[in-house]
Amino acid sequence: MPTTKVEIRSGAYYDSVILMQLQRSLAEQPGVIDAGVVMGTEANKDVLSQSGLLEPEAEGANPDDLVIVVKGDAEASAQAALDKVDELVSSRRSSGGDEDYRPHSMETAAKMLPDAHWVLVSAPGRYAAGVSRQALGLDRHVFLYSDNVSLEDEISLKKEAATKGLLVMGPDCGTAIVNGIGLGFANKVRKGPIGLVAASGTGLQQVSVRIHQMGGGLTHALGTGGRDLSEAVNAITARQGLDLLSRDPETKVIVLISKPPAPKVAGELVKAARSAGKPVVVNFIGYATASRRVDNIFFATTFDEAAELAMELVDVAEEFAAEPDISKFARGQRYLRGLFSGGTLQYEALLILESYLPVVYSNAPLDKKYRLEDSLVSVEHTVIDLGEDEFTVGRLHPMMDNDLRLRRFEKEAADPEVAVILLDVVLGYGAHLDPASELAPAIAEGIKGAKDAGRHLEVVAVVSGTDEDPQGMAAQIELLVEAGAKVETSNDAAARYVGRLLQAIERSAEPAEKIEMAQVDLERLKKPLAGINVGLESFTESLSDQGSQVVHMNWKPVAGGNAKLAGIIERMKSKA
């Protein structure tokens, strides 16, 4: 008759690999139907129960207790298997073979392998912060795989690391690739020009494998742990990662991945990313954005899209390095005036400019708090829709009649605070048959007037039309260009060009503040990776397989995992 036998061991520590292997070995013993070997947490007891392995004796087990359950086809076979537990555990343990050569302290490990700049920590959560703190004390970066680490520990570890120019990836950081070597779970991805910063383990993996599958490759892929982008942690590791990859000349494109961050943190990270000087693909999975692109930031919504965007951007990355030339503007010139005839062109321009300029006033604003008090009087940055109903009672639409716009243009051009005037010129049937013939002279005059007054007036015109339109698009463009205007056929491109220009002016007035952090040494990151591994043996094997030098530290919890005893030892230490 099938019988289930249970054994509970209190205060004993075994690593998870050993537990898994013990469970498998038990299940393979003669007459055994199923076996379970777990720590006695509620979740684990539920799992036992689902498998029909939760006997009354196991129900009372604590999270610190090791629960061993064997279901045999008879009482004898179950008991026989249980009796073999110690033998199975120690046979497994000795199979490692080189136990004697493994250091028992991190100091020894560090002396054995002085080049090991990385410490991998996968000890159980409640011990992991302590181990990590030791690593930071020895000036090592930390790859902190363990989960169940408290938020307070995470914050204090990361703050300490930041002041020392060290990285703490994690806790609960499943994966990273540093200089071609995978830490934790990591795919073999070829080297290449894309760098990743990710608060999401399988996100990092999926994006890196998609990049590899498309023929691309990575410089570094830096994990941060899932909580890094919370308001409490304030993205310390992600900021360090962004900064590192921005400075790394081999990284041409950066990809930033996370589940939706705290909005404040998201905003600050995106702001930091905008001064990276290279394209940054952002995938805050499930984070709704109204724009798909802001300056050098490209928002992706899936991992596939992030990988594809990154691949496409590699070829054009150089374009993002240069700042626009603003030396030609006079002191005090800083505002935009947009004079649109097309309502939706104006609306799209406002929407794009929103990502560049803090406030843009309008007679048809995105947010009504920026509505102009008087549509006829511009305030700071102002973009006007001259086709609004207020202007068209008993008057032709501005696409047909330029009168109102010409009068306004003249006034704006004469304003010494104006740096840029943005116009649309909509061609096609129904529209004015030769708008450039009226606009071009006004533009030339405005530019000349500014020049005479020692200023530079930038005029940007969006020409919306086709080569078959009755006005003759090429001729219209030629007239405008001759008058001194920069002409775009894309409203999107025109608005972004203007935004970049004005933002550069704004930045030159008040440069952005830097976050107080010691820089992480880029050169050290580029050395062949060597590490000390504390916890899962498989991580040591992985590093070896990848050709990295690694020391496996023979870590055991203080007092063999007995929390009470460990507490006493800790207190004695702190008194010493």
Next chain:
Amino acid sequence: MPTTKVEIRSGAYYDSVILMQLQRSLAEQPGVIDAGVVMGTEANKDVLSQSGLLEPEAEGANPDDLVIVVKGDAEASAQAALDKVDELVSSRRSSGGDEDYRPHSMETAAKMLPDAHWVLVSAPGRYAAGVSRQALGLDRHVFLYSDNVSLEDEISLKKEAATKGLLVMGPDCGTAIVNGIGLGFANKVRKGPIGLVAASGTGLQQVSVRIHQMGGGLTHALGTGGRDLSEAVNAITARQGLDLLSRDPETKVIVLISKPPAPKVAGELVKAARSAGKPVVVNFIGYATASRRVDNIFFATTFDEAAELAMELVDVAEEFAAEPDISKFARGQRYLRGLFSGGTLQYEALLILESYLPVVYSNAPLDKKYRLEDSLVSVEHTVIDLGEDEFTVGRLHPMMDNDLRLRRFEKEAADPEVAVILLDVVLGYGAHLDPASELAPAIAEGIKGAKDAGRHLEVVAVVSGTDEDPQGMAAQIELLVEAGAKVETSNDAAARYVGRLLQAIERSAEPAEKIEMAQVDLERLKKPLAGINVGLESFTESLSDQGSQVVHMNWKPVAGGNAKLAGIIERMKSKA
């Protein structure tokens, strides 16, 4: 000495072209410095004031008054110009030449050109609804350019049109292209496979010119007027447009453009668009979306992007026509069970599935109200992250240890309500060295068990890895495929495939309801366009230039624009 003279004419109607031409003619008179000819609205008086043309006499003018201002270098020249007003107006009027041949009523116009299925209305706003109503009465589509039309009139016109299978584009509809002919403001765009529906005039124009510039072309571009997507109007015209273009075999891809609609209307329109049977690019300018794609819907954030997406989708449009084959599933099979080892893969899958399935339960849901009460027990559609902390205390991560997942898989496969099981298989260093060897037998067994019970179990596996991973990606995929799984390397693609499948099952259970509207006749839309134009003469010229037949109706407001008199006449008519 410069002197400004003013003349005010009450209750007189002139169309805007005449006012513009009068102003220009006056400005060209000898000794005249500037001139203004406007209706006496507050906005127009502000404009006069800005130009230094607002004299005290003009300040008291009403919106119905025509205000004529002339600034001369001396009183005599200003007065001389003013004295020529009547002469200038009548010389312009007679220059049309063919006034005598123009009908004065719409009935006559319709008889003159029975093929004119379209009436273009650009009469002043307060008259425009009445003119449009006449057109609907004569079974004509209406292109309503006029602005300043009331919301109530818009709703009543559109409701009437919808019951008759007619379109009312507008009010404030600046542009449309029907069967190659531009109405209002419209660019000359070549014919091609893309159809547009737009609540935004220059948005429609900008997207169509960008399509043309890239070598593409349009079937029809249907304007709706800017208020159509408000909750009050409920997108009557946009729905008609979508329906028309969905039925039109020549339209391969649809583009839908609007400023952000009312959220309820946006949701309903997107829902309608999903059954279009072809790709629909949606650009609700400034409308934030978390996904960039849902099924056949592609969200664009700028006009350029909308045009580019539409061009790319033309080639693959056929793929969207077919519904997935769900005949193999047994009655009652309808749920998804997702068993993920990768947390962020699970998160992305949930995010994508959100657009397909009303509710997906999880131990790590997007919205906590869909959190499973018991992580071990699936409810309806359920997607589990087996790597959550709750499962990993004293237990290896599911990327290393398949035990938990195998047990769960077996259980889900046996559930007669389950149609699809979705899995991830994450390869790489640190992960299980041969996961497929454990998963494939379970998959084969699950599929066989379902088959034996008369069901079909669809197993979809996302394999995340590279060809250089230690597991050997190709071999892993082969094992899974042999076991009967559908394998994807993109999580995105896998989730969408599953979403489409389950949605088809759901739809087969309860088909979507149709909106009550008379269908607009597609064949009539495809006939050579002919029209009756009421209002701006330039629109008549445009149609002529494009080779369309057009009758210009010699419209004047009742009682010459005298509102009091018009009211009396209206009342007399209604009594008759």
